[in-house]
Amino acid sequence: MTAPIIVRYGELQPCKTAFIDAHTPGSNQKENFTIIGGGVSESADQHVHITTPHGFNIGAAGQPPKCRNSLHSHRTAEVFFVLKGRWRFFWGRRGDAGEVVLEEGDIIDIPTGIFRGFENIGSDYGMIMAVLGGDDAGGGVIWAPQVIEDAADHGLVLGDNGKLYDSKKGQSLPEGVKPMPLLTEEELKDYPELTPDRVIGWGVRRYWDMVALAGKTPVTVIGETGMIRDKPGFEVSLLTRGSATEEPHEHDRPSVLMPLRGHWRLTWNGGEAFLAPGDTVSVPAGLRHAAVPSMEGEAALYHVIATDDPAGPSWLD
Known part of the structure; x- marks a missing residue:
């Protein structure tokens, strides 16, 4: 893989x-x-x-x-x-x-x-x-x-x-x-x-409001059921220290992790990497992986994945 x-x-x-x-x-x-x-x-x-x-x-x-x-x-x-x-x-x-x-x-x-x-x-x-x-x-x-x-x-x-x-x-x-x-x-x-x-x-949507909602489970920021109810062809979620899990999971399409605060440990079958704010990670479809904070302190990252919705037009229409 x-x-x-x-x-x-x-x-x-x-x-x-x-x-x-x-x-x-x-x-x-x-x-x-x-x-x-x-x-x-x-x-x-x-x-x-x-x-x-x-x-x-x-x-x-x-x-x-x-x-x-x-x-x-x-x-x-x-x-x-x-x-x-x-x-x-x-x-x-x-x-x-x-x-x-x-x-x-x-x-x-x-x-x-x-x-x-x-x-x-x-x-x-x-x-x-x-x-x-x-x-x-x-x-x-x-x-x-x-x-x-x-x-x-x-x-x-x-x-x-x-x-x-x-x-x-x-x-x-x-x-x-x-x-x-x-x-x-x-x-x-x-x-x-x-x-x-x-x-x-x-x-x-403001960062600290999203963090408050992502204290125990990831919050969907943009999506059909998100804080911003839009279907732009992709979904954006926010993970924090409290909502991150070491339980491996996979997606049926490529997904992207974008650390915003703190340092994160990404693991997958046969490997690991440490991520910092500003890094961008493309996770292949079907690859079981998990991401959790690797150091103490504030930690948050955005997760982006495509949906089957058209890429446009957006909510205006």
Whole structure:
């Protein structure tokens, strides 16, 4: 039986040219990581750590203070949790329909069909982890028109083939490739301006509330019966010291463990490994395994597994 694949936090390989805003002031210092699946990167420079299909994609964004990710949308659900730092998430055509500040461990489920962005408002380098529904992550990113216009002013053009071309490197659109067309005003009407009470009340859960509910058994955070009642094509649960068990179990499809707090001991038939916050573990289907805290103190991890639900659209519909 194949052993789990572990991607260590310290071994993550960043890409600084993953998206169209890579040269835009205010966004040009962000680092993007593709951990599981092909992701939605527009750059051939993006390294993919695990290519095995899981039914979802997992990535991450690392940003210094005051660095933001530009307004975009996806065709499948996008879930973020904060690994390090303090982050402001905002949404709407111009990013002013609403916002929420999340701390370490907090999670947000962002529906399809709205423009969203995020900014590190902490005092140090921060990291957020992202789960996108579907193996193809919805076929790419849909950018707010002003993002594409701003990028062109700084040398980056997105082709209608979904690939980036950098005039600073002497690149131009190949023959037969046209610039990605901007969304028209009529098309933009399909991207609603959701009020804060809808997004926050429905799609945000705070770390300490989840910990309280996961004191004895794991809590389903996102799922058909979860704290966030959504069916984005995957289910997210939270385990703590009190709800972890040494009893081995297995799944009929690959699953993912993402430690958030504390150190964990993962065991399986014939092996063991020790995990730290920021590590990502892909456990193969059918492999009996167990994960328990290995040291005293606070301990929590997220567990992600695909479901048979469509990867999108999300709860908005």
